[in-house]
Amino acid sequence: MTLATGAAAAQGSGTMSLLLLALPILLLIYLMVTQRRRARAMTQAQQGLQVGQEVMTTAGMHGVIQGLENDVVHLRIADGVVVRHDRRAIVPLSMAPGRPSGQGPAA
Template identity: 30%
Template sequence: MISIPTIFSSLPLAQAGDAPAGIFGHPAVMPVLLIVMFYFLLIRPQQRQRKEQAARIAALATGDKVTTTAGIHGIVHSIKDNTVMVKVSEGTFIEFDKPAIASVRKKDSEA
């Protein structure tokens, strides 16, 4: 019968003076790689979406067809500093905050 110390004594053990092999062996590399991955996979795309949303809101014009974040479809009737008046049906207008506009279709793009 083989005893446990005999099995482990045959395995090669790392010595205290051995240097890690390659750049990925350094302990500080993995956290840096995680931060870089988070930036390119999460933070950067969200910043781009925010910029696109701000550009859509800045380009709003009377007559544009819009969809709100609540799913209400309508046509822009008037625009104020922080709000947009949306015509949802004949004689029915609802006032929304500008950030509540999710998508915009320009009035000249009917196709």
């Protein structure tokens, strides 16, 4: 190995080390940005809840919004059965996991 090829190899390994350090950092930044975007969309959806809207709780219980207070949602889950949930525990069906966007309630 000549002196010139040794210097070129050392420079290439420095670039490779920098790349190996930068990739995890870029991945973390990407994950934080997408999580923040998802949280913002969820907050906007929870603020836009309306009486009569079909929703799902974070625990998986489905129902229709009977009434809204500041941070409390009255959810009708069966005839004559109304439960109270925190607004942050309600997910509109359009944002429910496993359901394509815009798909109506299951029959």
